[in-house]
Amino acid sequence: MSADLTDIEAGRLWTFPGGIHPPERKELSNSTPLSALPVAGDYRVPVRQHNGDPGEICVQLGQQVLAGEPLTKPGMSNGLPVHAPTSGEVTYIGPARIAHPSGLADLVITITADGKDNCCDLYPVPDYQQLSRTELLDRLHDAGIAGLGGAGFPTARKLALQRPLDYLIINGVECEPYITADDRLMQEHAAEIIRGTEILLYIVGCSKALIAVEQNKPAAIGVFKRLLADHPTIALREIPVKYPSGGEKQLIQILTGREVPSRGLPIDIGLVMHNVGTAFAVQDAIDHGRPLLQRVVTVTGENVQQPGNYWVRLGTPVASLLEHCGYTPEPQQRVIMGGPMMGFTLPDLTVPVVKITNCIMLPATTELEPAQQEMPCIRCGACSDVCPAVLLPQQLQWLAKAKDYEGLEQQNLFDCIECGACAYVCPSEIPLVHYYRKAKAEIRNIAREKASAEIARERFEARQQRLEREKEERLERHRQAALAREKAQAEAVKAGGDNPQDAVQAAIARAKARKAAQAAKAAETNNKTEDKSTGDSE
Amino acid sequence: MTFKIAASPHTHQRRTTRQIMRLVYLALIPGVLLQTVFFGWGVWFQLVLALATAWLAEGFCMRLRGRPMMSAWRDHTAMVTAVLLAISIPSLAPWWIIVIGTSFAVIVVKHVYGGVGQNLFNPAMAGYVLLLVSFPVQMTSWPAPTMLTEHSISVADTINLIISGYTSSGYNLEQLRTGIDGLTMATPLDSLRTDLGSQMTLSEATAKPIFSDFAGVGWQWINLAYLLGGLALIKLRVISWHIPAGVLLGLALPAFIGAAFAPDQQIGPILHLFSGATMLGAFFIATDPVTAATSNRGRLWFGLLIGALVYIIRTWGGYPDGVAFAVLLANMMVPVIDKYTRPVVYGHGGRP
Numbered sequence: 047m048s049a050d051l052t053d054i055e056a057g058r059l060w061t062f063p064g065g066i067h068p069p070e071r072k073e074l075s076n077s078t079p080l081s082a083l084p085v086a087g088d089y090r091v092p093v094r095q096h097n098g099d100p101g102e103i104c105v106q107l108g109q110q111v112l113a114g115e116p117l118t119k120p121g122m123s124n125g126l127p128v129h130a131p132t133s134g135e136v137t138y139i140g141p142a143r144i145a146h147p148s149g150l151a152d153l154v155i156t157i158t159a160d161g162k163d164n165c166c167d168l169y170p171v172p173d174y175q176q177l178s179r180t181e182l183l184d185r186l187h188d189a190g191i192a193g194l195g196g197a198g199f200p201t202a203r204k205l206a207l208q209r210p211l212d213y214l215i216i217n218g219v220e221c222e223p224y225i226t227a228d229d230r231l232m233q234e235h236a237a238e239i240i241r242g243t244e245i246l247l248y249i250v251g252c253s254k255a256l257i258a259v260e261q262n263k264p265a266a267i268g269v270f271k272r273l274l275a276d277h278p279t280i281a282l283r284e285i286p287v288k289y290p291s292g293g294e295k296q297l298i299q300i301l302t303g304r305e306v307p308s309r310g311l312p313i314d315i316g317l318v319m320h321n322v323g324t325a326f327a328v329q330d331a332i333d334h335g336r337p338l339l340q341r342v343v344t345v346t347g348e349n350v351q352q353p354g355n356y357w358v359r360l361g362t363p364v365a366s367l368l369e370h371c372g373y374t375p376e377p378q379q380r381v382i383m384g385g386p387m388m389g390f391t392l393p394d395l396t397v398p399v400v401k402i403t404n405c406i407m408l409p410a411t412t413e414l415e416p417a418q419q420e421m422p423c424i425r426c427g428a429c430s431d432v433c434p435a436v437l438l439p440q441q442l443q444w445l446a447k448a449k450d451y452e453g454l455e456q457q458n459l460f461d462c463i464e465c466g467a468c469a470y471v472c473p474s475e476i477p478l479v480h481y482y483r484k485a486k487a488e489i490r491n492i493a494r495e496k497a498s499a500e501i502a503r504e505r506f507e508a509r510q511q512r513l514e515r516e517k518e519e520r521l522e523r524h525r526q527a528a529l530a531r532e533k534a535q536a537e538a539v540k541a542g543g544d545n546p547q548d549a550v551q552a553a554i555a556r557a558k559a560r561k562a563a564q565a566a567k568a569a570e571t572n573n574k575t576e577d578k579s580t581g582d583s584e
Numbered sequence: 585m586t587f588k589i590a591a592s593p594h595t596h597q598r599r600t601t602r603q604i605m606r607l608v609y610l611a612l613i614p615g616v617l618l619q620t621v622f623f624g625w626g627v628w629f630q631l632v633l634a635l636a637t638a639w640l641a642e643g644f645c646m647r648l649r650g651r652p653m654m655s656a657w658r659d660h661t662a663m664v665t666a667v668l669l670a671i672s673i674p675s676l677a678p679w680w681i682i683v684i685g686t687s688f689a690v691i692v693v694k695h696v697y698g699g700v701g702q703n704l705f706n707p708a709m710a711g712y713v714l715l716l717v718s719f720p721v722q723m724t725s726w727p728a729p730t731m732l733t734e735h736s737i738s739v740a741d742t743i744n745l746i747i748s749g750y751t752s753s754g755y756n757l758e759q760l761r762t763g764i765d766g767l768t769m770a771t772p773l774d775s776l777r778t779d780l781g782s783q784m785t786l787s788e789a790t791a792k793p794i795f796s797d798f799a800g801v802g803w804q805w806i807n808l809a810y811l812l813g814g815l816a817l818i819k820l821r822v823i824s825w826h827i828p829a830g831v832l833l834g835l836a837l838p839a840f841i842g843a844a845f846a847p848d849q850q851i852g853p854i855l856h857l858f859s860g861a862t863m864l865g866a867f868f869i870a871t872d873p874v875t876a877a878t879s880n881r882g883r884l885w886f887g888l889l890i891g892a893l894v895y896i897i898r899t900w901g902g903y904p905d906g907v908a909f910a911v912l913l914a915n916m917m918v919p920v921i922d923k924y925t926r927p928v929v930y931g932h933g934g935r936p
Contacts, residue, residue, distance in 0.1 A: 380587060430927075435929060436928065438926065479592060
């Protein structure tokens with residue numbers, strides 16, 4: 047363990063298996079400085095923009111709100127508030143299309159901007175070291191900060207886990223082609239990112255941080271080198287260019303040679319990772335008291351007129367963003383939210399920018415050729431050569447097509463990070479990741495159904511047991527009552543009273559006598575009628 | 585305005601199955617050219633016959649299966665099978681040999697099992713084995729290298745031989761195969777097997793005119809050419825080095841040990857490597873991805889198994905060469921190899 051730490055300390059870099067080198071095309075968007083979009087129009091703020099449950103809506107239709115005012119209260123344990131991106135009126139609360147691969151609708155609060163952009167009162171922390179860890183976590187939670195790298199996990203919850211840590215890792219790798227949002231942020235706000243890193247270090251109680259940047263971002267690396275000279279606790283690591291180096295598990299492997307255990311967390315091996323954008327947002331929330339209202343979004347692709355990076359308020363419809371940048375759509379245009387490897391296509395432009403939106407891309411057909419027809423797998427194995435998780439994508443594909451869910455779990459389908467490297471190299475153009483996503487969803491569904499069936503079964507069995515028990519109890523009660531009665535009788539007889547048994551016997555005897563008398567009478571009348579009837583027939 | 589919905593990733597490396605197959609053709613060219621030089625034009629007629637048969641058989645099967653014919657023709661997998669079979673059989677074999685072999689390879693070995701990617705056995709080698717066990721005479725009648733025969737065979741004679749079995753001047757194949765010394769010329773491996781079997785020493789056996797610098801006349805250069813083409817495929821990342829390295833090592837290592845213990849009674853490693861179908865098998869046949877093991881470690885074992893089987897068949901078996909049998913036997917072992925060579929997935933304790 048100590049040898050391992052000295053290696054890491056010395057700046058040794060490991061590598062991860064597989065990986066690909068798709069065309070980076072970062073130059074399209076990384077040369078212009080960050081600029082902000084003008085405030086205008088409607089903002090559609092989805093109440094759920096993170097990985098967890100939505101909060102409780104705390105505004106009403108027609109209410110005036112100020113920029114930074116919370117629109118939801120984090121009701122659930124893993125809820126996270128969302129805030130008004132600008133001042134204006136709440137004009138709609140209801141379902142609308144959100145940023146989701148399936149084009150799902152979810153609850154959205156629409157704010158119609160009044161154009162004044164008045165901000166609510168902010169409460170900056172003059173010196174974060176005066177506050178306790180929990181107080182800082184509460185502030186980050188109230189600021190609505192979720193991981194801006196893509197997963198959208200609530201940052202405060204990630205930080206709340208207390209475990210001994212070796213390193214805090216700040217991820218500025220941005221390995222996805224085309225995207226330069228983190229690159230520009232690092233070039234222009236490196237000081238704030240470093241400040242955010244210090245705050246994060248204080249919160250997690252760790253002494254060392256590593257900032258990882260891919261070698262294709264020399265400008266950002268230059269700025270960090272200059273600024274980090276007087277921060278001995280934070281070290282910079284320049285990572286060789288390879289996709290997906292920026293994946294959490296892969297970056298951990300590169301920087302430390304360690305592997306996050308399957309279904310475990312980085313914290314299990316003494317590491318915690320945050321994105322540079324998150325570090326910036328943490329700094330903003332603590333030093334300026336500003337909740338997460340905007341983020342950097344790359345707008346790129348050859349069909350965009352002014353590609354670049356923009357500060358975009360959360361809730362801005364993609365249409366407004368694209369109007370600002372200008373675009374010339376072609377027939378069958380694809381609008382991709384995210385990058386070319388892991389992004390998803392949007393069905394229309396009403397979809398709003400949310401906390402995890404890092405890129406909007408309008409590629410030309412010649413630039414990113416649409417997928418051709420899927421051909422049969424020839425088992426060439428190119429996919430397993432590039433898989434960073436050392437899976438066997440072609441086996442998974444056969445199993446997924448055969449719906450062999452048990453086999454899929456045996457082949458560790460859930461260790462797939464969906465980076466798309468396998469589908470990128472597939473000569474038969476099989477949409478492998480698509481098959482895996484579908485299989486994962488189906489396996490989760492089956493597990494859910496199984497769990498609910500299990501609950502139903504348990505309930506049914508419990509009910510059966512209860513009924514059985516109640517019946518037993520009832521019988522027992524009757525038995526007890528009968529015993530008590532007998533006993534009481536016996537005591538009464540002993541005491542010299544009438545034996546009720548005698549009375550019963552007497553009653554039976556009387557009844558028998560009566561019955562016999564009746565039978566005799568009936569026999570007599572029968573005989574008579576019979577005689578009569580034979581007479582008639584003759 | 586409607587937008588196109590697509591699944592990620594939205595970008596692809598533009599190397600399709602078809603391009604891969606084209607590279608395989610190109611890499612075969614040096615070997616085929618040398619085969620022409622040493623064994624005449626026959627190989628080209630076999631290629632034409634094989635390709636035509638494969639094309640028709642593929643179309644016929646796709647038609648029967650109710651699938652688009654174009655997609656099957658476009659991926660070129662049947663064509664590669666045809667080419668491999670055509671260059672594996674004796675270049676002057678009668679026309680029906682290659683037609684039967686190719687039809688069997690495409691129709692039975694490939695399509696009956698479900699088409700591209702579904703077959704268990706290497707189609708070209710299954711076709712080859714069918715021919716070898718059914719028509720042993722035709723399948724072992726390799727002509728002698730052109731520089732060792734007294735008759736030179738013209739293009740017209742080649743066609744006549746393949747179609748009717750006789751040249752225009754009435755010679756049949758058996759007569760043409762007779763060498764200057766009046767003996768039928770066998771392939772180097774065949775000759776070695778017979779000679780070593782009859783208690784000759786290796787130096788006596790290789791003193792025959794069919795041997796030259798380091799292996800058989802002609803065969804050594806053909807093997808070298810396939811080695812070259814194979815190395816180009818590795819360089820172009822069409823195949824990985826694991827299977828060829830495994831085959832060559834699996835063959836050379838026991839040969840080396842055998843030669844070390846009985847230097848004059850066993851074929852040495854160099855002779856093994858540059859004789860028969862060694863290089864063609866190692867780089868072009870065993871590397872058929874569909875029927876090989878899937879992981880790199882598995883591929884290495886798969887290759888080693890083929891190499892060792894070739895050595896065993898050549899040394900103790902009933903056939904002079906054993907690439908086809910070795911490949912088919914190794915194909916059968918693939919599920920087992922795959923089961924025991926599954927790589928350790930990230931996060932499952934491979935590296936601490």
